[in-house]
Amino acid sequence: MSEAVIKVENLTKRFGDFTAVDHISFEVRKGEIFGFLGANGAGKTTAMRMLCGLSRPTEGHGTVAGFDIARQQEQIKKNIGYMSQKFSLYNDLKVWENIRLFAGIYGMKPKRIAAKTDELLNRLGFMAEKNTFVEKLPLGWKQKLAFSVAIFHEPQIVFLDEPTGGVDPITRRQFWELIYEAVEQGITVFVTTHYMDEAEYCDRVSIMVDGRIEALDSPRELKKRMEARSMDEVFRQLARKAQRSAD
Amino acid sequence: MRTFLFLLEKEFKQIVRNRIILAMIIALPTIQLAILPHAATYEIRHINLAVVDADHSTLSAELTAKLSASRYFNLVLAGTSYEQALELLEDGKAHLILEIPPHFEKSLRLTAKAGLMIAVDAVDGTMGSIGSSYLNQILQSFAADLIARGDIAYPDAALQARVQVIPQYRYNTQLDYKTYMVPGILVMLLTLVGGILAALNIVSEKEQGTLEQINVSPVPKQSYLLAKVIPFWIIGLLTLAIGLVIARFMYGIVPAGSLLTLYAFAAVYVVAFTGFGLLISVAAKTQQQSMFIAFFFLLIFFLMGGLFTPISSMPYWAQVITWFNPTAYLIDVVRLIVMKGSGFADLLPQFFCILGFAVVFNVWAIFGYDKTA
Structure with a gap:
């Protein structure tokens, strides 16, 4: 079994009286696709933000890429990529300019950026849009671009927060092909989703209900254990216990 | 350092692509x-005056004629009925009523004394007080004319003629309000450009979600903020240059002091206000909040900054407040440089105050900006 790149113990986040994330513990191994599932409001995004150094844990500890999530956030940030739920490239910058900016702030050299940009755009069949303002791109392409930007600097781990919201199944499938390519390069993928077909693509999934992790295993094991035919059924069985209303 | 250059490149591209901002840089100054130097003037003219003449004498007619010839007054009524004049005052059509009582000429000729009544609409206080003082001046000069002509015998006529005060206005010899207003407006421009643009900037990245992408990267927050300050700083100084050119050609105002001194102050001041804007931007969650907070402070800065009303005539507690107003220092400084020709050495205390604000606002913005919530 390969080493763990994310280790979390009793991680908790409270906002006033509300416990968004309630003592969760898990490990993510190098090179795997780890699915982080849960209904809206289950605490997925909050947990992920703590792992990325965007939010401080209230309790518990953990490491990402070997750095402490409570104290070494800026070290973690050097070693990860992140794609948020809300599309977040600069709309008023062109495709190549967005790549150049984000690669640049991760310390890549301009020459290397230029060469790799062309290589990437060719591979994606996206060379014609090099000079297009990101604003003008269709959503599916924006998502592919945002993902490519998130792994452009070759991070150890990439965090994806509901990366495929709002696009059709074919576009989602294409997106997942990019994820597999990233895994082949040795990048660990941590992805939240509430599409159960996507859950099937993951090596292991955890399912969060009301801030706690209710189940964690490979999709196959989970289905076997819960005597379910699909991940969808697994999810329904677990999510039924939820007390919290979705936001 | 390289990270910083990438960020700076991004900020410049974004600003240059923002047509509205570019248009505003030209349009604002x-x-x-x-418009403002003409509109925001203390020189009050066109005061509506109603004259009620109950005397019907040569002198009362002469007085009425003198008043109507004055460029300060519009004669809206020259009648005999006080009621009618009061009606005009109540309708807001007259600001002042001058009532010439019966036997005005007679009493003046016989006793060298005569009463006149002035009624003032004090709703617009400035108009009322300045209007009545203009009216007084004209009445004084009317009396002096009469004495000079020998129409009335005034015992101390010779004395009065000798003691006449002739003021000499230094630094603004014509007492031209435009010369007084233009430096203030230049400061206002610098404040608006730095403050408002910066106040909206980071918070708009918050709304678009791009700030999160920056926060999750290893970018040092100082680099990120500094890359924001520099373009606004250049825009601010550019606006000042355009403003100075306009002041030169539209009003013939050329700074009496050194341009270098003026720019040294402007440079530090724009850094201060960009920092102020960034601080608001860091604290606010939406552009709406940011705008509202910025306006709250900018209005106070302008009204308490001596732009329209002199700080020296404010009550002491209000003067204390102006010590914490960076705009007050710069308005003072720019007037001194432009009108009086003060040099850098004369203005050191103000320089250090403005520098202090620049440091405080920017450092506060850096500490207030937390990449990890």
Whole structure:
């Protein structure tokens, strides 16, 4: 079994009286696709933000890429990529300019950026849009671009927060092909989703209900254990216990 | 360092692509300087005056004629009924009523004394007080004319003629309000450009979600903020240059002091206000909040900054407040440089105050900005 790149113990986040994330513990191994599932409001995004150094844990500890999530956030940030739920490239910058900016702030050299940009755009069949303002791109392409930007600097781990919201199944499938390519390069993928077909693509999934992790295993094991035919059924069985209303 | 250059490149591209901002950089100084100095003037003219003449004498007619010839007054009524004049005052059509009582000429000729009544609409206090003082001046000069002509015998006529005060206005010899207003407006421009643009900037990245992408990267927050300050700083100084050119050609105002000194102050001041804007931007969650907070402070800065009303005539507690107003220092400084020709050495205390604000606002913005919530 390969080493763990994310280790979390009793991680908790409270906002006033509300416990968004309630003592969760898990490990993510190098090179795997780890699915982080849960209904809206289950605490997925909050947990992920703590792992990325965007939010401080209230309790518990953990490491990402070997750095402490409570104290070494800026070290973690050097070693990860992140794609948020809300599309977040600069709309008023062109495709190549967005790549150049984000690669640049991760310390890549301009020459290397230029060469790799062309290589990437060719591979994606996206060379014609090099000079297009990101604003003008269709959503599916924006998502592919945002993902490519998130792994452009070759991070150890990439965090994806509901990366495929709002696009059709074919576009989602294409997106997942990019994820597999990233895994082949040795990048660990941590992805939240509430599409159960996507859950099937993951090596292991955890399912969060009301801030706690209710189940964690490979999709196959989970289905076997819960005597379910699909991940969808697994999810329904677990999510039924939820007390919290979705936001 | 390289990270910083990438960020700076991004900020410049974004600003240059923002047509509205570019248009505003030209429009703001042009329009403000073309309109405000004319509109925001203390020189009060066109005061509506109603004269009620109950005397019907040569002298009362002469007085009425003198008043109507004055460029300060519009004669809206020259009648005999006080009721009618009062009606005009109540309708807001007259600001002042001058009542010439019966036997005005007779009493003046016989006793060298005569009463006149002035009624003032004090709703617009400035108009009322300045109007009545203009009216007094004209009445004084009317009396002096009469004495000079020998129409009335005034015992101390010779004495009065000798003691006449002739003021000499230094630094603004014509007492031209435009010369007084233009430096203030230049400061206002610098404040608006730095403050408002910066106040909206980071918070708009918050709304678009791009700030999160920056926060999750290893970018040092100082680099990120500094890359924001520099373009606004250049825009601010550019606006000042445009403003100075307009002041030169539209009003013939050329700074009496050194341009270098002026720019040294402006440079530090724009850094201060960009920092102020960034601080608001860091604290606010939406552009709406940011705008509202910025306006709250900018209005106070302008009204308490000596732009329209002199700080020295404010009550002491209000003067204390102006010590914490960076705009007050710069308005003072720019007037001194432009009108009086003060040099850098004369203005050191103000320089250090403005520098202090620049440091405080920017450092506060850096500490207030937390990449990890």
